[in-house]
Amino acid sequence: MAVFTPLSDAQVAEFLRRFDVGNLVSLEGVAGGTENTTFFVTTDRRELVLTLFEQGEHEELPFFVDLLDYLDEHRLPVPGPVHDREGIALHSLAGKPSLLFPRLPGRHPMAPNLMQCQALGDALGRMHAVSQHFPGHRPNPRDLNWLVAMHHRVLGYLSPEDQALMKDEVEIYQGVFGAASELPHGALHGDLFRDNTLFEGDRLGGIIDFYNGCTGDLLFDLAIVINDWASGPEGQLDRERHDAILCAYQARRPLTDDEREVWPTMLRMTALRYWLSRLLVVYVDPPAHDLTPHDPAQFHTILTARLKHGALPLPEASNT
Ligand SMILES: Nc1ncnc2c1ncn2[C@@H]1O[C@H](COP(=O)(O)OP(=O)(O)O)[C@@H](O)[C@H]1O
Ligand SMILES: N[C@@H](CCOP(=O)(O)O)C(=O)O
Numbered sequence: 640m641a642v643f644t645p646l647s648d649a650q651v652a653e654f655l656r657r658f659d660v661g662n663l664v665s666l667e668g669v670a671g672g673t674e675n676t677t678f679f680v681t682t683d684r685r686e687l688v689l690t691l692f693e694q695g696e697h698e699e700l701p702f703f704v705d706l707l708d709y710l711d712e713h714r715l716p717v718p719g720p721v722h723d724r725e726g727i728a729l730h731s732l733a734g735k736p737s738l739l740f741p742r743l744p745g746r747h748p749m750a751p752n753l754m755q756c757q758a759l760g761d762a763l764g765r766m767h768a769v770s771q772h773f774p775g776h777r778p779n780p781r782d783l784n785w786l787v788a789m790h791h792r793v794l795g796y797l798s799p800e801d802q803a804l805m806k807d808e809v810e811i812y813q814g815v816f817g818a819a820s821e822l823p824h825g826a827l828h829g830d831l832f833r834d835n836t837l838f839e840g841d842r843l844g845g846i847i848d849f850y851n852g853c854t855g856d857l858l859f860d861l862a863i864v865i866n867d868w869a870s871g872p873e874g875q876l877d878r879e880r881h882d883a884i885l886c887a888y889q890a891r892r893p894l895t896d897d898e899r900e901v902w903p904t905m906l907r908m909t910a911l912r913y914w915l916s917r918l919l920v921v922y923v924d925p926p927a928h929d930l931t932p933h934d935p936a937q938f939h940t941i942l943t944a945r946l947k948h949g950a951l952p953l954p955e956a957s958n959t
Contacts, residue, residue: 642678643675643676644735646691648666658722660682660739661682661685664681667680674694674850675694676693689739691735692736692737700729702775702776703849703850706775707720708728710826715766715769744844747833747835749834751880753879756869758838759884759887761888763831763860764887764888765891768891770825776854777853779853779855779859780829781851781912786908786911786912793805793918793919793923796922805915812904812908816901821897822857822898822901823856824857825854826853827855827857827859829852830848830850835848858901861885861905863909865885866941868880870941875948906950911938913938914942917933917937920932920933
């Protein structure tokens with residue numbers, strides 16, 4: 640259920656003529672997406688992905704193109720947008736903004752092994768090492784300001800205990816992160832869950848779905864990754880996966896003392912970020928399309944596990 644805008648072979652064949660990618664052989668709608676319409680496109684020369692943007696702020700699309708171009712130029716495993724013969728990447732198709740990408744190899748690792756965790760930590764560390772110099776700017780749309788503004792909208796749907804939990808946590812985050820942040824800053828993926836990566840065996844084929852991409856605290860990105868990639872069924876951290884990601888990451892970008900100090904709070908804040916965004920989807924702003932929403936309880940479990948057990952000790956950069 641992700642082809643919100645159907646396209647004919649003839650429409651796509653015509654569209655492809657602007658690009659130096661060969662002629663259309665086949666077109667396949669992708670069922671797995673949730674926000675945009677995605678097609679796998681096969682030409683007589685290569686495998687491509689065509690994305691039509693169904694929602695979001697279309698004026699922000701040039702930021703995503705610039706970010707993907709930049710990361711691609713720095714040899715990160717991302718799908719660099721295909722530019723047409725005149726150098727333009729962003730087009731309109733069936734009235735929707737559209738981008739063409741190379742199709743990256745692999746599958747989403749739902750139970751990642753330690754080699755996969757290491758590969759992801761390495762790629763994220765490399766990405767953050769270069770993304771600190773990315774010249775673009777897009778404020779993090781899910782940062783502390785957003786949490787402060789939006790958490791009131793779900794309180795009425797929560798038990799008294801969970802209301803207190805959410806309010807107390809947001810207040811703590813304001814104390815820790817409220818002053819002008821000194822943390823290392825750069826471009827973030829913003830939603831680097833397992834299902835936004837593709838692996839061929841242990842090799843990272845690519846990182847996709849940069850549409851939460853933004854600029855902000857690099858640690859925010861890393862905490863999202865640890866919460867998704869290294870949480871067990873009860874929300875507790877899996878030490879081996881945690882250390883595999885963090886050792887590989889720090890071999891590329893060691894964490895600063897300031898980052899180490901706020902790390903336990905950042906893990907909790909990014910857990911609450913998803914608890915809240917999922918609650919908003921369930922109770923306040925359900926999607927127009929008939930999609931099963933992600934379960935908010937999963938991130939409630941992760942948040943309470945972080946509160947109960949704290950964070951694991953961070954590996955030292957020199958251990959790598
Ligand atoms: N460049 C790519 N290479 C290979 N597969 C891709 C690529 N881009 C997207 N996909 C596939 O299409 C699916 C949906 O794409 P995604 O950008 O995540 O859409 P949505 O934002 O709607 O969830 C992904 O889960 C992945 O399986
Ligand atoms: N990966 C997220 C969905 C994207 O977050 P959003 O804040 O842009 O809705 C999830 O698993 O909830």
